Amino acid sequence: xxxxxxxxxxxxxxxxxxxxxxxxxxxxxxxxxxxxxxxxxxxxxxxxxxxxxxxxxxxxxxxxxxxxxxxxxxxxxxxxxxxxxxxxxxxxxxxxxxxxxxxxxxxxxxxxxxxxxxxxxxxxxxxxxxx
Numbered sequence: 001x002x003x004x005x006x007x008x009x010x011x012x013x014x015x016x017x018x019x020x021x022x023x024x025x026x027x028x029x030x031x032x033x034x035x036x037x038x039x040x041x042x043x044x045x046x047x048x049x050x051x052x053x054x055x056x057x058x059x060x061x062x063x064x065x066x067x068x069x070x071x072x073x074x075x076x077x078x079x080x081x082x083x084x085x086x087x088x089x090x091x092x093x094x095x096x097x098x099x100x101x102x103x104x105x106x107x108x109x110x111x112x113x114x115x116x117x118x119x120x121x122x123x124x125x126x127x128x129x130x131x
Contacts, residue, residue: 009037009109012095012118013045016075016126023077023124027115028094036106037096046092053107056081056095060118061107063094069130076127088127 009030017024030041042051042063050066068074068091078088095118096107110118 009034010112010115011037011041011045011109012115014077014093014095014122014124016077016092018073018075018129021126023126025115025119025122027112030109036099036108042094045094048091054087055098056087057083059098060110060114061096061098062087062089063096063107064089065091072130074130076129078125078127079122082121090130 009032011028011030013026013028015024015026016022028045030037039051043049046063046065048065048067051063052066054062054064056062065071068089071091074090076088076090077093078086080086095110095115097110097114099106099108
C-alpha cells in the first residue's frame with residue numbers, strides 16, 4: 001500500500017526587507033509526497049531562472065540565483081560558516097539538506113530544529129545593494 005500522507009519539506013530562506021532595512025529568515029514548506037526537491041521549487045522561491053548551489057557545510061547547501069549579481073535592487077550578504085569559510089552572496093538564499101547517495105548528491109528539506117539552529121548561527125551582514 002502506497003503512503004498517501006503528504007510530507008512537508010522545510011526550506012530556510014534568507015531575504016532582505018528593504019522597508020525595515022534588515023535581513024529576515026523565513027521557513028518555506030513544500031508539502032508534497034516526495035523526498036527530494038526539484039529545480040522549479042528553487043526558481044519559484046528565489047524568482048529566478050538559473051541557480052548555483054554551494055555547500056555551507058557537509059550537511060547544508062545554499063541555493064542562490066546564478067544571475068543575482070547582475071540584477072537591479074539586489075542585496076549583497078556576507079556571513080561566516082562554522083568552519084570559518086566566508087560567504088559573500090547576492091540575493092535571496094535558500095538553505096537545504098545535502099543527501100549523499102551512490103548516484104550523487106541531491107537536496108531535501110530541513111527539520112524545524114535545523115532551521116532554528118541555522119537562524120541562530122548565521123549572522124548576515126549587509127554589504128550593499130545594487131541599484
